Amino acid sequence: MRTLSLAIAALTLALTAAPALAQDGAALYNSQCKSCHTLTPANSPAGPSLKGVVGRRLGGSPGYLYSKALVAKGGTWTEASLDAYLTAPATFAPGGKMFNRVADPKARAALIGYLKTQR
Numbered sequence: 001m002r003t004l005s006l007a008i009a010a011l012t013l014a015l016t017a018a019p020a021l022a023q024d025g026a027a028l029y030n031s032q033c034k035s036c037h038t039l040t041p042a043n044s045p046a047g048p049s050l051k052g053v054v055g056r057r058l059g060g061s062p063g064y065l066y067s068k069a070l071v072a073k074g075g076t077w078t079e080a081s082l083d084a085y086l087t088a089p090a091t092f093a094p095g096g097k098m099f100n101r102v103a104d105p106k107a108r109a110a111l112i113g114y115l116k117t118q119r
Protein backbone atom coordinates (compact mmCIF):
# COMPACT_ATOMS: atom_id res chain seq x y z
CA MET A 1 0.00 0.00 0.00
CA ARG A 2 2.83 2.34 0.91
CA THR A 3 4.58 1.48 -2.36
CA LEU A 4 1.40 2.15 -4.25
CA SER A 5 0.87 5.58 -2.71
CA LEU A 6 4.51 6.46 -3.38
CA ALA A 7 4.07 5.43 -6.98
CA ILE A 8 0.91 7.53 -7.25
CA ALA A 9 2.71 10.50 -5.69
CA ALA A 10 5.59 10.15 -8.17
CA LEU A 11 3.19 9.85 -11.08
CA THR A 12 1.23 12.92 -9.98
CA LEU A 13 4.47 14.88 -9.72
CA ALA A 14 5.56 13.77 -13.18
CA LEU A 15 2.19 14.66 -14.71
CA THR A 16 2.04 18.11 -13.12
CA ALA A 17 5.70 18.90 -13.88
CA ALA A 18 5.50 18.05 -17.60
CA PRO A 19 3.15 20.84 -18.81
CA ALA A 20 5.04 23.40 -16.69
CA LEU A 21 8.29 22.44 -18.42
CA ALA A 22 6.66 22.60 -21.85
CA GLN A 23 5.88 26.27 -21.21
CA ASP A 24 9.45 27.15 -20.28
CA GLY A 25 11.06 28.63 -23.37
CA ALA A 26 14.50 28.92 -21.80
CA ALA A 27 14.53 25.27 -20.76
CA LEU A 28 13.29 24.21 -24.20
CA TYR A 29 15.95 26.32 -25.88
CA ASN A 30 18.66 24.82 -23.70
CA SER A 31 17.56 21.25 -24.35
CA GLN A 32 16.62 21.49 -28.06
CA CYS A 33 18.45 24.41 -29.69
CA LYS A 34 21.56 25.31 -27.73
CA SER A 35 23.63 22.47 -29.19
CA CYS A 36 23.60 24.25 -32.58
CA HIS A 37 22.78 27.90 -31.80
CA THR A 38 24.08 30.74 -29.64
CA LEU A 39 22.41 33.80 -28.12
CA THR A 40 25.58 35.87 -28.41
CA PRO A 41 26.71 37.73 -31.58
CA ALA A 42 29.14 34.89 -32.42
CA ASN A 43 27.70 32.04 -34.51
CA SER A 44 28.02 28.42 -33.41
CA PRO A 45 29.99 26.12 -35.73
CA ALA A 46 26.72 24.17 -36.08
CA GLY A 47 24.30 27.04 -36.72
CA PRO A 48 23.71 30.81 -36.80
CA SER A 49 23.37 33.02 -33.72
CA LEU A 50 19.74 33.50 -32.69
CA LYS A 51 20.43 36.73 -30.79
CA GLY A 52 17.82 39.23 -31.96
CA VAL A 53 16.39 36.77 -34.50
CA VAL A 54 12.79 38.01 -34.09
CA GLY A 55 12.60 40.98 -36.49
CA ARG A 56 15.91 40.11 -38.17
CA ARG A 57 16.01 39.24 -41.85
CA LEU A 58 16.06 35.54 -42.76
CA GLY A 59 19.61 34.31 -43.02
CA GLY A 60 20.77 37.52 -41.37
CA SER A 61 23.46 36.58 -38.85
CA PRO A 62 26.72 38.06 -40.20
CA GLY A 63 29.41 35.53 -41.09
CA TYR A 64 27.18 32.44 -41.09
CA LEU A 65 27.09 30.44 -44.32
CA TYR A 66 23.35 29.82 -44.78
CA SER A 67 21.68 27.53 -47.28
CA LYS A 68 20.60 29.27 -50.49
CA ALA A 69 17.08 28.06 -49.73
CA LEU A 70 16.72 30.08 -46.53
CA VAL A 71 18.36 33.23 -47.93
CA ALA A 72 16.18 33.04 -51.06
CA LYS A 73 12.99 33.16 -48.94
CA GLY A 74 13.78 36.77 -47.98
CA GLY A 75 11.84 38.92 -45.52
CA THR A 76 12.21 39.18 -41.75
CA TRP A 77 11.45 36.69 -39.02
CA THR A 78 8.08 37.25 -37.36
CA GLU A 79 6.38 35.16 -34.70
CA ALA A 80 4.25 33.64 -37.48
CA SER A 81 7.14 32.76 -39.80
CA LEU A 82 9.18 31.35 -36.91
CA ASP A 83 6.18 29.23 -35.95
CA ALA A 84 5.92 27.91 -39.53
CA TYR A 85 9.67 27.26 -39.73
CA LEU A 86 9.83 25.39 -36.43
CA THR A 87 6.73 23.37 -37.36
CA ALA A 88 8.30 22.05 -40.58
CA PRO A 89 11.64 23.59 -41.62
CA ALA A 90 11.89 21.47 -44.76
CA THR A 91 8.46 22.65 -45.92
CA PHE A 92 9.17 26.27 -45.04
CA ALA A 93 12.52 26.31 -46.85
CA PRO A 94 12.97 23.17 -48.98
CA GLY A 95 16.70 22.47 -49.29
CA GLY A 96 17.51 24.30 -46.04
CA LYS A 97 20.09 23.12 -43.53
CA MET A 98 17.97 22.79 -40.39
CA PHE A 99 15.88 19.70 -39.80
CA ASN A 100 14.87 20.11 -36.15
CA ARG A 101 11.12 20.35 -35.71
CA VAL A 102 9.07 21.35 -32.67
CA ALA A 103 5.78 19.51 -32.96
CA ASP A 104 3.98 20.96 -29.91
CA PRO A 105 2.38 24.38 -30.64
CA LYS A 106 2.69 25.40 -26.98
CA ALA A 107 6.39 24.56 -27.00
CA ARG A 108 6.86 26.60 -30.19
CA ALA A 109 5.06 29.56 -28.62
CA ALA A 110 7.21 29.31 -25.49
CA LEU A 111 10.40 29.11 -27.57
CA ILE A 112 9.44 32.09 -29.73
CA GLY A 113 8.51 34.06 -26.61
CA TYR A 114 11.94 33.31 -25.18
CA LEU A 115 13.73 34.25 -28.43
CA LYS A 116 11.88 37.59 -28.39
CA THR A 117 13.56 38.41 -25.07
CA GLN A 118 17.03 37.74 -26.54
CA ARG A 119 17.58 41.13 -28.19
Ligand code: HEC
Nearest residue numbers: 032033036047048058059060061066067070096097098100
Ligand atom coordinates in the same frame (compact mmCIF):
# COMPACT_ATOMS: atom_id res chain seq x y z
C1 HEC B 1 21.38 20.10 -35.30
C2 HEC B 1 21.60 21.52 -35.27
C3 HEC B 1 20.41 22.45 -35.02
C4 HEC B 1 19.50 22.40 -33.98
C5 HEC B 1 19.45 21.40 -32.83
C6 HEC B 1 18.63 23.54 -34.17
N1 HEC B 1 18.99 24.24 -35.27
FE1 HEC B 1 18.16 26.00 -35.92
N2 HEC B 1 19.45 26.02 -37.50
C7 HEC B 1 20.44 25.10 -37.74
C8 HEC B 1 21.11 25.41 -38.99
C9 HEC B 1 22.26 24.64 -39.61
C10 HEC B 1 20.48 26.57 -39.48
C11 HEC B 1 20.76 27.28 -40.82
C12 HEC B 1 19.67 26.82 -41.81
C13 HEC B 1 19.95 27.16 -43.27
O1 HEC B 1 20.96 27.81 -43.58
O2 HEC B 1 19.13 26.72 -44.09
C14 HEC B 1 19.44 26.94 -38.51
C15 HEC B 1 18.62 28.06 -38.63
C16 HEC B 1 17.70 28.45 -37.69
C17 HEC B 1 16.93 29.67 -37.76
C18 HEC B 1 17.03 30.73 -38.84
C19 HEC B 1 18.07 31.74 -38.36
C20 HEC B 1 18.36 32.90 -39.28
O3 HEC B 1 19.33 33.63 -38.99
O4 HEC B 1 17.67 33.10 -40.30
C21 HEC B 1 16.13 29.69 -36.66
C22 HEC B 1 15.14 30.75 -36.28
C23 HEC B 1 16.40 28.48 -35.91
N3 HEC B 1 17.37 27.75 -36.56
C24 HEC B 1 15.79 28.15 -34.72
C25 HEC B 1 16.04 26.98 -34.01
C26 HEC B 1 15.37 26.66 -32.79
C27 HEC B 1 14.35 27.52 -32.08
C28 HEC B 1 15.86 25.43 -32.40
C29 HEC B 1 15.44 24.60 -31.21
C30 HEC B 1 14.07 24.18 -31.20
C31 HEC B 1 16.85 25.02 -33.38
N4 HEC B 1 16.92 25.98 -34.34
C32 HEC B 1 17.57 23.83 -33.33
C33 HEC B 1 20.78 24.03 -36.94
C34 HEC B 1 20.08 23.61 -35.82
